[in-house]
Amino acid sequence: MGATAGLPSSSAPSVRTEVYPSTGSRCGHSLRGNRIFVLAPAVTAGKENGIAAGSWIAAVILVLACCCAFDLSRACAGEEEIAPFSERVAQRREMVETQLKGWGRTTITDRSVLDAMLRVPRHAFIPEAQRRLAYEDGPVPIGYGQTISQPYIVALMTQALELRSGMKVLEIGTGSGYQAAILAEITPHVYTIEIIRPLFEKAEQTLKTLGYNTVKTRLGDGYYGRAEFGPFDGIIVTCAALHVPPPLLDQLKPGGRIVIPVGGPFETQRLLMVTKDEGGRRTSTTLSLVRFVPLVRSAP
Numbered sequence: 091m092g093a094t095a096g097l098p099s100s101s102a103p104s105v106r107t108e109v110y111p112s113t114g115s116r117c118g119h120s121l122r123g124n125r126i127f128v129l130a131p132a133v134t135a136g137k138e139n140g141i142a143a144g145s146w147i148a149a150v151i152l153v154l155a156c157c158c159a160f161d162l163s164r165a166c167a168g169e170e171e172i173a174p175f176s177e178r179v180a181q182r183r184e185m186v187e188t189q190l191k192g193w194g195r196t197t198i199t200d201r202s203v204l205d206a207m208l209r210v211p212r213h214a215f216i217p218e219a220q221r222r223l224a225y226e227d228g229p230v231p232i233g234y235g236q237t238i239s240q241p242y243i244v245a246l247m248t249q250a251l252e253l254r255s256g257m258k259v260l261e262i263g264t265g266s267g268y269q270a271a272i273l274a275e276i277t278p279h280v281y282t283i284e285i286i287r288p289l290f291e292k293a294e295q296t297l298k299t300l301g302y303n304t305v306k307t308r309l310g311d312g313y314y315g316r317a318e319f320g321p322f323d324g325i326i327v328t329c330a331a332l333h334v335p336p337p338l339l340d341q342l343k344p345g346g347r348i349v350i351p352v353g354g355p356f357e358t359q360r361l362l363m364v365t366k367d368e369g370g371r372r373t374s375t376t377l378s379l380v381r382f383v384p385l386v387r388s389a390p
């Protein structure tokens with residue numbers, strides 16, 4: 091892992107320098123552990139001549155800086171990924187190819203959604219015991235009676251939001267944090283609310299570990315949204331409500347979209363896309379019939 095660069099070295103012996111860029115998030119993921127190796131002529135070669143030694147040091151610093159820039163740009167281009175982003179890539183490709191296109195389903199064509207689904211390591215959001223199911227065509231249990239949604243539903247809901255970079259989006263039902271990570275791949279302005287404390291804490295930790303530091307998490311009842319950060323361009327509800335919560339409608343920008351499953355817990359629900367025009371008039375479209383865990387008003 092990491093770029094290797096060589097200085098045109100003369101007969102002088104080489105020293106091997108390892109540079110560890112500081113831990114942190116760039117282009118949505120952590121570069122922790124990313125190593126850059128530099129082969130540089132020994133600095134001692136210019137001992138007798140202070141100026142020559144100085145130029146060697148300057149040259150080494152310059153090369154290090156170039157290597158950092160090179161390595162980061164490659165990582166940003168997705169050419170060189172670190173674990174867990176580099177793991178199970180083939181399974182993610184297959185998931186996108188076989189589950190998100192065709193088969194009588196609405197085809198997912200939004201490039202930003204497809205790229206996010208290819209990139210986010212879904213398995214990292216799933217408890218160890220269930221990880222083998224991470225890329226299956228279905229929901230997976232995440233504990234506390236909750237599930238991470240089927241990949242196709244995640245993609246369908248995200249595509250329906252018509253999200254673009256710079257837009258502000260609110261998610262109700264953080265669960266594992268996977269949907270929030272998908273949103274964060276598209277825009278840095280992601281707010282998410284979870285009502286079950288252990289899930290909230292785990293998701294917060296997972297998102298941080300993977301470098302999704304821009305996602306703003308909160309523990310609480312998402313029925314009320316987050317008025318202090320609204321209005322939002324998009325609101326996605328990943329648990330089924332009996333009706334569209336009025337506070338969420340209030341917090342939606344004119345022209346914005348709410349994607350929400352509506353219906354009771356023991357029946358087939360309708361996945362709705364609700365829009366609000368400049369005059370506050372709402373239009374609702376059914377995207378699919380679905381089954382979601384219920385939106386509850388206090389933690390079980």
Ligand code: SAH
Nearest residue numbers: 263265266268269285311312328329385386
């Ligand atoms: N989006 C999640 C999956 C969500 S499962 C993911 O990507 O993994 C639905 C989640 O909604 C559960 O975690 C559940 O605890 C949460 N939830 C239910 N009612 C809620 C409410 N009133 N406010 C916030 N979260 C709620």
